[in-house]
Amino acid sequence: MARFLMLLAGCVVGAGAGCAALYFNPLTGPSDAKLDDLDRTLRYELPASAIALTHSGAIPLPPRPDGIEELWESTVRTNVLAMLALTSPDHEAPVAVASRALVPSRRTELLSSGVLADDLWLLTIPGEGSMYVVAETNFWPVAKDTLVSVSLLGRPFEGPRDYVGTAGPAPDGRAFVHGATGDLAGRRGRAVDRFRVDDFGRDRVPSGISGELRLVVDGEEEQLP
Amino acid sequence: MKTAFLLGVLLGLAGVLAAARYAPWVDPARLDSHTTVVANGGRAETFVIRLPADRVAAAGGPGAGLRAGGWPAGAALPEGLESADVLVEQFKVRDRDDRVIGIAARHWSPTDDGPGTAWLLVLPGRGAMWLTAGGETARALDAALSAAGRRDGAPWSGEIRASFPAAVPAGRLIGGTDEFDGLDGTYTETWTITGVGESGELSGTIELATVASKRT
Numbered sequence: 001m002a003r004f005l006m007l008l009a010g011c012v013v014g015a016g017a018g019c020a021a022l023y024f025n026p027l028t029g030p031s032d033a034k035l036d037d038l039d040r041t042l043r044y045e046l047p048a049s050a051i052a053l054t055h056s057g058a059i060p061l062p063p064r065p066d067g068i069e070e071l072w073e074s075t076v077r078t079n080v081l082a083m084l085a086l087t088s089p090d091h092e093a094p095v096a097v098a099s100r101a102l103v104p105s106r107r108t109e110l111l112s113s114g115v116l117a118d119d120l121w122l123l124t125i126p127g128e129g130s131m132y133v134v135a136e137t138n139f140w141p142v143a144k145d146t147l148v149s150v151s152l153l154g155r156p157f158e159g160p161r162d163y164v165g166t167a168g169p170a171p172d173g174r175a176f177v178h179g180a181t182g183d184l185a186g187r188r189g190r191a192v193d194r195f196r197v198d199d200f201g202r203d204r205v206p207s208g209i210s211g212e213l214r215l216v217v218d219g220e221e222e223q224l225p
Numbered sequence: 226m227k228t229a230f231l232l233g234v235l236l237g238l239a240g241v242l243a244a245a246r247y248a249p250w251v252d253p254a255r256l257d258s259h260t261t262v263v264a265n266g267g268r269a270e271t272f273v274i275r276l277p278a279d280r281v282a283a284a285g286g287p288g289a290g291l292r293a294g295g296w297p298a299g300a301a302l303p304e305g306l307e308s309a310d311v312l313v314e315q316f317k318v319r320d321r322d323d324r325v326i327g328i329a330a331r332h333w334s335p336t337d338d339g340p341g342t343a344w345l346l347v348l349p350g351r352g353a354m355w356l357t358a359g360g361e362t363a364r365a366l367d368a369a370l371s372a373a374g375r376r377d378g379a380p381w382s383g384e385i386r387a388s389f390p391a392a393v394p395a396g397r398l399i400g401g402t403d404e405f406d407g408l409d410g411t412y413t414e415t416w417t418i419t420g421v422g423e424s425g426e427l428s429g430t431i432e433l434a435t436v437a438s439k440r441t
Binding site: 126 | 226229230231232233234235236237238239240241242245246247248249250251252253254255256279280281282284286297298299300301302303304305306309310311313315317324325326327328330332334336337338341342343344345347349350353355357360399400402
């Protein structure tokens with residue numbers, strides 16, 4: 001009996017060490033995707049830039065506008081669907097509109113990848129055309145600093161903090177861009193989404209979320225993943 | 226005793242790391258897909274959107290016509306885009322058994338090469354697919370409804386069918402992820418409208434009929 005209790009105590013200590021190892025695991029840390037060749041920037045703020053936002057509790061931002069149909073069915077219950085107006089650094093007024101879908105990825109694992117979501121954009125620049133941005137976003141770094149540190153461990157949020165969310169699926173850790181219509185049809189490129197969280201309270205509501213989608217679109221033909 | 230404790234530590238550590246690596250943290254609900262094999266070795270699948278139940282959001286410029294009226298109330302293109310020639314619609318998507326299997330976005334905008342339409346279909350547990358086509362002319366659906374007797378601003382009931390693109394070639398499946406990775410093909414988009422409400426809300430269905438095959 002004494003040996004069993006020692007074994008149990010050891011398991012608890014070992015499990016705690018394992019959790020600490022996962023918490024500080026550099027393999028699931030923020031991406032270091034290259035940004036310098038991404039010559040185009042589109043910006044958004046949440047929730048201000050959201051023309052529409054719907055989910056069923058998947059993210060700590062309320063759906064909008066009031067009365068929007070929620071994604072309650074079992075197949076889409078963990079998804080997020082947003083319509084965003086995007087600005088550029090040169091213009092105060094929005095220059096593009098995007099549909100953005102977030103779907104939890106089956107490639108999520110906490111040892112070497114992180115908390116991953118398929119982050120799929122359909123972006124339209126009026127007069128220019130539409131393009132798809134196919135990204136895999138790692139939410140573990142921001143979840144660690146907010147839900148784990150603040151909500152679970154009771155620590156204050158050390159913000160504002162910047163995150164590079166994009167973690168693939170391109171081999172260089174960036175997102176693929178695939179032109180769809182107009183001047184963008186048939187063109188390929190790369191993109192990275194990074195965002196800032198100004199504050200996060202114990203009520204699990206973030207404030208001051210601003211993001212920017214940086215991308216480059218060129219004329220090279222490329223096979224998609 | 227020390228051995229038992231150390232053994233416990235190793236077991237606890239290994240257990241947590243193994244769970245982190247191998248536990249199915251994300252296991253999306255997935256319904257059986259309804260695909261049929263077509264003569265040239267491709268596969269066909271039809272997706273259905275029921276209006277107004279499956280319409281999640283819509284916003285567009287005045288040139289886009291009846292469908293550009295913000296949905297739900299409060300959804301509208303912001304200042305700076307409000308007169309832009311663009312129409313963004315978002316939907317839930319069903320299979321032929323009428324079960325919701327995913328979400329979709331449809332963007333329409335004119336360009337120098339003519340109007341263009343792009344669909345993003347996201348089917349959790351299966352992947353996403355991208356569909357593009359030469360888009361319909363501005364207010365094409367409005368024109369079809371007018372030809373069927375609807376007066377501007379008035380409710381209407383009846384039935385009209387409109388296919389986009391109207392002319393050959395059909396729309397193209399240009400890529401996708403996971404199950405749809407490496408596929409290309411064609412699609413047609415058919416709107417069957419059976420009514421228009423007092424506030425301009427459409428009733429009917431949208432059918433996306435896709436035929437896909439492995440890219441060679």
